Every structure is written in C-alpha cells, then in structure tokens.
Amino acid sequence: xxxxxxxxxxPSAVPPAEAAADAGPPPEEVAQWEGLEQTTxxxxxxxxxxxxxxxxxxxxxxxxxxxxxxxxLAPGFMRTDVIGHVNIAYLFALSQFVMAWTLAYLYIRxxxxxxxxxxxxxxxxxxxxxxxxx
Amino acid sequence: xxxxxALFLIVVGITLGITAWAARRAxxxxxxxxxxxxxKGWQNGLAISGDYMSAASxxxxxxxxxxxxxxxxxxxxxxxVAYLTVxxxxxxxxxxxxxxxxxxxxxxxxxxxxxxxxxxFSTVAVSASYMMAQMIGxxxxxxxxxxxxxxxxxxxxNWTILGTKLDPSITVVGLLMMIYVIAGxxxxxxxxQIVKAVMLMSGAVLLSFLVLLHFGFNFGxxxxxxxxxxxxxxxxxxxxPGILYKYGQKQVxxxxxxxxxxxSLGMALILGTAGLPxxxxxxxxxxxxxxxxxxxxWAMGLxxxxxxxxxxxxxxxxxxxxxxxxxxxVAKGCKPNSNLAAPRLAEYLGTQFFxxxxxxxxxxxxxxxxxxxxxxxxxxxxxxxSGAFSHDFYVNVIRTxxxxxxxxxxxxxxxxxxxxxxxxxLSIWLxxxxxxxxxxxxxxxxxxxxxxSAANLPAILFTLFWKRFNTWGAVASLVGGTVLTxxxxxxxxxxxxxxVAHPAFPLQNxxxxxxxxxxxxxxxxxxxxxxxxxxxxxxxxxxxxxxxxQTGIGAEPVPVGG
Numbered sequence: 001x002x003x004x005x006x007x008x009x010x011p012s013a014v015p016p017a018e019a020a021a022d023a024g025p026p027p028e029e030v031a032q033w034e035g036l037e038q039t040t041x042x043x044x045x046x047x048x049x050x051x052x053x054x055x056x057x058x059x060x061x062x063x064x065x066x067x068x069x070x071x072x073l074a075p076g077f078m079r080t081d082v083i084g085h086v087n088i089a090y091l092f093a094l095s096q097f098v099m100a101w102t103l104a105y106l107y108i109r110x111x112x113x114x115x116x117x118x119x120x121x122x123x124x125x126x127x128x129x130x131x132x133x134x
Numbered sequence: 135x136x137x138x139x140a141l142f143l144i145v146v147g148i149t150l151g152i153t154a155w156a157a158r159r160a161x162x163x164x165x166x167x168x169x170x171x172x173x174k175g176w177q178n179g180l181a182i183s184g185d186y187m188s189a190a191s192x193x194x195x196x197x198x199x200x201x202x203x204x205x206x207x208x209x210x211x212x213x214x215v216a217y218l219t220v221x222x223x224x225x226x227x228x229x230x231x232x233x234x235x236x237x238x239x240x241x242x243x244x245x246x247x248x249x250x251x252x253x254x255f256s257t258v259a260v261s262a263s264y265m266m267a268q269m270i271g272x273x274x275x276x277x278x279x280x281x282x283x284x285x286x287x288x289x290x291x292n293w294t295i296l297g298t299k300l301d302p303s304i305t306v307v308g309l310l311m312m313i314y315v316i317a318g319x320x321x322x323x324x325x326x327q328i329v330k331a332v333m334l335m336s337g338a339v340l341l342s343f344l345v346l347l348h349f350g351f352n353f354g355x356x357x358x359x360x361x362x363x364x365x366x367x368x369x370x371x372x373x374x375p376g377i378l379y380k381y382g383q384k385q386v387x388x389x390x391x392x393x394x395x396x397x398s399l400g401m402a403l404i405l406g407t408a409g410l411p412x413x414x415x416x417x418x419x420x421x422x423x424x425x426x427x428x429x430x431x432w433a434m435g436l437x438x439x440x441x442x443x444x445x446x447x448x449x450x451x452x453x454x455x456x457x458x459x460x461x462x463x464v465a466k467g468c469k470p471n472s473n474l475a476a477p478r479l480a481e482y483l484g485t486q487f488f489x490x491x492x493x494x495x496x497x498x499x500x501x502x503x504x505x506x507x508x509x510x511x512x513x514x515x516x517x518x519x520s521g522a523f524s525h526d527f528y529v530n531v532i533r534t535x536x537x538x539x540x541x542x543x544x545x546x547x548x549x550x551x552x553x554x555x556x557x558x559x560l561s562i563w564l565x566x567x568x569x570x571x572x573x574x575x576x577x578x579x580x581x582x583x584x585x586x587s588a589a590n591l592p593a594i595l596f597t598l599f600w601k602r603f604n605t606w607g608a609v610a611s612l613v614g615g616t617v618l619t620x621x622x623x624x625x626x627x628x629x630x631x632x633x634v635a636h637p638a639f640p641l642q643n644x645x646x647x648x649x650x651x652x653x654x655x656x657x658x659x660x661x662x663x664x665x666x667x668x669x670x671x672x673x674x675x676x677x678x679x680x681x682x683x684q685t686g687i688g689a690e691p692v693p694v695g696g
Binding site (some may be wrong): 025029030033034036037042045046049053056057060061064065067068069071072073075078079083084085086087089090093094096097099100101103104105107108111116119122123126 | 204207208210211212214215217218219221222223353354357358360361370371373374375376379381390392393396397400404424427428430431434435438441442445671674675677678680681684685686687
C-alpha cells in the first residue's frame with residue numbers, strides 16, 4: 001500500500017473515484033495514516049505548532065480589537081497628542097503593523113528551526129514505512 | 135493622442151504581451167489553474183499583493199482618509215493583520231492538501247457531491263460580489279479619470295444585451311480580463327498581478343515621497359498641517375478617531391452603534407481574507423508549503439508598507455488639496471468624490487514639483503496604476519469563479535461523481551476556458567445592470583469579506599483541525615453562512631441608494647452577527663449529521679488530512695517540465 005497517493009490504488013474492478021466516494025479509504029490505509037499520526041515526531045510537530053500558533057493568534061486578536069475598542073470607549077485618551085500632533089490613536093494603529101511583522105518574523109523563524117525539521121522526520125518515517133510494506 | 139490614453143495603452147500592451155507569452159505555458163490543467171506550481175515564493179508574494187490590493191484599497195482608503203481623517207486608516211490596519219490568520223492557519227495546510235481550488239481541500243474528507251457544490255456556490259457568491267464592486271468602480275473611474283477613453287470607446291461598445299445597455303468602460307475591462315484568463319490562465323494572471331503590484335508600489339512610493347518632500351521630511355509639520363484640517367460636523371481634527379465612526383450617538387442593545395459597526399468591520403477584515411477563494415488559489419501555484427509560507431511574508435511586507443503609505447496619500451490629499459477640491463472636474467462648486475483623492479493629489483504634487491506637464495503626467499500615471507489595479511484583481515476573481523464552475527462543478531461533481539467518467543486534460547482546460555468566458559460575460563452584464571441601483575462600496579466591504587469569513591473560514595478550519603467535522607457541517611456553514619450574510623446585508627442599511635432611515639437590521643457591517651452564526655452552523659450541522667449517521671467517512675479520513683496538512687506528505691508535486 002502506498003501512502004501519499006490521492007486515491008487508494010487498490011486493484012479492484014471499480015474505478016478509483018467511485019471506490020473513494022462509496023466505500024472510502026480501505027481500512028489498512030486508514031490505519032497507516034493513523035499510525036503516522038501517533039508517532040512521537042508527528043505529535044511533537046503538532047504540539048510545537050499549537051504552542052506557537054494558539055498564543056500568537058490570541059495575542060494578535062486581542063491586540064487588534066483593542067484598537068477599535070479603545071477608539072470607541074476611550075476617545076479622550078486615544079486623542080492625546082504624544083509628539084507634536086501625533087496622537088496615541090495613530091501610534092497604536094502604526095504599532096499594529098510592527099506587531100504583525102514581528103509575529104510573522106517569529107513564526108518564520110520557528111517554522112524553519114522547529115516545524116520543518118520535525119515534518120521532515122515524519123516524512124522520512126513515512127517513506128521508510130512504505131519501503132517496509134512493499 | 136493625449137498622455138492618459140497613451141499610458142493606458144502601454145498598460146494594455148504590456149499585459150497583452152504577457153498573455154501572449156503565457157499562452158504557451160497554459161496548456162495542461164495544472165498549468166492553467168496553478169501555473170505549473172512553478173511560481174517562486176517572492177513572486178507569489180508580489181502576485182498576492184497584486185490580487186489583494188484592489189482599487190477599493192488604493193483609491194478607496196486614500197479617499198476615506200482624505201475625507202474622514204484617521205478613521206479611514208482602520209481598513210488599512212485590518213487588511214494587514216488579516217494575513218496573520220492566513221500565515222498561521224491557512225497557507226501551508228492549503229498547499230499541502232489542495233490541488234486547484236478551495237473545494238479540493240473542503241471535499242477531501244467529505245462526500246464530494248454536496249460539499250463541492252456548496253463550496254462552488256460560496257466561491258461564486260464571494261467572487262461575484264467582489265467582482266461587481268470592482269467592475270462598477272472601474273466603470274465610474276475610467277469615465278472620470280480618462281474621459282477621452284470612454285468617449286472613444288462608446289461607438290465600438292454600444293451594445294445592448296437582454297434589455298441592459300452595457301457600459302463601454304466596464305465592457306473593455308471585462309474583455310481584457312477574459313483575454314488574460316482564457317488565453318493565459320493562471321500564468322498570465324500571476325504576471326499581470328506582479329506587474330500591477332510593482333506599478334502600484336512605485337506609484338505609492340513616489341506620491342508619499344513627494345508629500346513628505348513638500349513638508350521638508352518634517353513629520354512634525356506634516357502632522358501640524360493635518361491637525362489644522364477640521365471636520366465640520368464633529369469639530370474633530372483629522373488626526374483624531376471619531377469622524378467616520380460617530381461614537382456615542384446611537385445605541386443598539388445598550389451598545390454604541392458606531393463601535394459595534396467598527397468591530398464588526400474588523401472581524402470581517404481580519405477573518406475574511408483567509409476565506410477568499412481567489413487569494414487561497416494563489417497558494418497552489420508555488421512548489422511547496424515552505425514557498426507558500428514565504429509568499430505570505432513577502433505579501434505582508436508589501437501590503438503593510440503600502441497601507442502605511444495610504445496615510446501619507448490620504449492625509450496629503452486632505453492637507454494639500456482639500457476635500458472641496460477633490461472632484462471630477464476642478465471647478466467652483468464641484469461635487470467632491472473621495473475616490474479621486476489620490477489622482478488629485480498626484481496632479482497637485484506633479485504641478486508643484488514639475489510644472490503643468492508634470493501634473494498632467496502624474497495624474498495620467500496614477501490613472502494608469504488604478505486601471506492596472508482593477509485589471510489584475512478582476513482577472514484573479516474570474517479565475518476563482520470559473521474554477522468553481524468548471525473544476526469543481528463540471529469536472530468533479532457532474533463528470534466524475536455523477537456520470538463516473540474520466541475527464542481528459544484537454545477537456546478540462548477547454549471547459550475552464552469556456553467557463554472563464556461565461557463568467558466574464560456574465561459579470562460585464564451584471565455590473566452594467568446592477569451598477570446604477572446598488573451601493574458598490576457597501577457591496578465590497580460588506581458582502582465578500584463577510585461571506586468569506588462566515589461561510590468559508592469555518593469550513594476550512596474545521597476540515598483541517600476538527601476530527602468530528604463532517605459533510606453536514608461543511609454544507610451548513612458554506613450555504614448557511616452565505617445565504618445569511620446576503621440576507622442581513624439586504625435588510626440592513628447601505629445596500630440601496632438612498633439609504634433607508636430605519637432598516638430591519640441596524641448594522642452596515644454584518645460580520646459580528648453572521649460570522650459567529652456561520653461557525654455555529656458548522657458545529658450544529660456536524661452534530662445533526664452524526665445523529666443522522668449521514669457521514670461516517672469524514673472522521674476516518676481525518677487522520678489522512680491531518681498528517682498531510684502538517685507534513686506535506688503526498689502534496690501535489692511540481693509537474694515535470696513545469
């Protein structure tokens with residue numbers, strides 16, 4: 001059984017598309033994907049992603065919605081001039097750009113250093129599994 | 135021949151040249167829909183920017199800031215932060231599990247017939263409303279910016295189809311986008327978007343530079359000048375929030391209406407981008423997930439820099455030109471039109487620094503940039519909408535799953551070209567028909583982004599990350615989210631002109647209601663589907679999509695010979 005094929009290439013009389021629609025993937029293929037899902041490497045990958053993406057997402061959502069909320073609820077504060085006529089509202093809006101770029105940079109760094117090597121390990125394991133099965 | 139017309143013809147010439155070159159690289163299905171997956175990360179980043187920064191964001195935001203000061207900037211912020219959702223959750227899994235369209239990912243573990251049909255429906259709804267706004271905007275822009283072109287076109291495109299008189303400018307934009315897409319598919323569309331992104335960025339950099347030069351690169355005196363511009367109704371100066379969103383005036387359910395509207399807009403902006411089919415489609419054009427990730431970062435750099443510059447353009451137009459002078463023909467008592475803030479600013483700065491000819495040239499250049507902007511966006515939309523019709527509905531639902539046939543590569547590309555033509559004609563006709571009655575600005579801001587976030591986003595996220603999600607849930611959010619959004623917008627304020635005094639739904643931006651309901655429908659549908667034991671495959675196939683989305687095992691390869 002080959003992992004990574006779009007359609008199960010089981011030798012049967014029905015055309016592949018029909019087989020996929022009616023019967024779904026054969027149990028041994030499901031088992032193979034499930035097996036990969038339970039490897040330590042894959043779990044580490046999912047956990048690493050989750051540990052970065054969840055807090056980062058919560059952070060940027062909160063940070064973003066603070067801007068309209070403060071503009072609406074504390075207009076006096078937001079209209080305070082900081083440097084000349086540059087006020088808190090404008091600086092906070094500009095800081096959203098810095099925030100977005102910084103998070104993007106941190107994500108890329110994490111992805112290159114942590115996610116990619118882990119994903120590579122899972123792919124290597126899948127390839128070994130395929131070699132062993134045939 | 136005048137300058138504007140000449141620059142306009144240069145844009146048309148360059149893009150048609152690209153299309154001729156691309157036509158030889160758009161023969162197979164994977165070339166037509168995904169540019170052979172050979173677009174590099176940075177190129178795709180440019181193309182995403184070109185696909186995303188519409189005339190609404192270039193002329194629209196500059197105009198909003200020029201007329202309302204700070205509050206117009208809210209759009210800019212939301213449209214950049216939106217890309218964090220795309221980067222963290224969507225881009226890489228999309229590339230890893232998808233083929234050509236959004237529906238490929240959504241139908242992966244579901245029953246293909248209902249889910250593909252529902253996804254095709256929501257894709258067409260998003261793309262059509264986005265397209266309408268772009269086309270209507272294009273029509274009125276060309277009339278104002280290049281009046282000589284519109285009158286030159288009139289005798290050639292004076293067509294009436296089914297009782298609707300076509301708009302010559304809209305027809306030309308529509309025909310051009312059809313040529314790009316039909317002849318050059320994704321390859322031509324990508325490069326038209328890249329050229330447009332470069333033009334748009336150069337235009338924005340040039341204008342921002344001249345604005346700052348005018349103030350001697352002294353931000354202090356620039357902001358002093360902005361603070362001297364006052365809004366007559368609220369008495370606020372233009373650096374202060376509260377002019378567009380009039381806080382503290384009306385309330386619904388004890389909450390400030392303007393605040394709700396602003397938050398509702400923000401929700402649609404930052405969640406909607408991750409569900410726009412024409413943007414998601416771009417991730418299938420790169421070789422792998424890593425390139426998809428890089429392309430988002432490139433796009434964020436470009437889009438962010440551009441949106442920061444919108445403040446220079448908008449505030450520049452507010453201080454240097456002034457609201458009263460921002461109108462179609464500069465004359466006493468003219469009717470201000472916010473879309474013309476950037477063009478009028480260009481004219482002013484050109485005249486100041488390079489004399490009268492300079493002013494004319496800069497105005498012509500900005501008009502050409504606006505025109506290229508519209509062309510690139512509508513080409514991307516046409517591709518997404520025709521993908522829904524031909525790849526999702528015709529090839530996969532009808533031919534493969536209902537008729538159980540095999541569809542050859544040649545047939546797929548042929549059908550793709552035919553549907554692109556149909557989509558093009560339909561949008562030209564609809565834009566001419568709808569143009570006069572609907573509020574185009576409300577269409578784009580209200581509908582496309584909200585449908586994308588209420589219908590598509592829950593379906594995408596749950597398909598990728600929720601094991602129990604099934605066919606019923608996917609169809610519920612795709613169809614329910616779309617229908618609900620359109621209905622709420624239709625009964626709310628701002629859809630029809632003139633605006634209704636007491637609309638049945640108080641908010642112009644409906645996202646705050648329809649996005650949570652879209653997610654709720656996805657969950658509710660899933661549990662009902664479980665009760666009905668309708669779909670036992672979805673959960674079993676989750677293991678596969680889970681592994682593939684995270685690791686890229688079995689992702690669509692780059693075809694040999696590109």
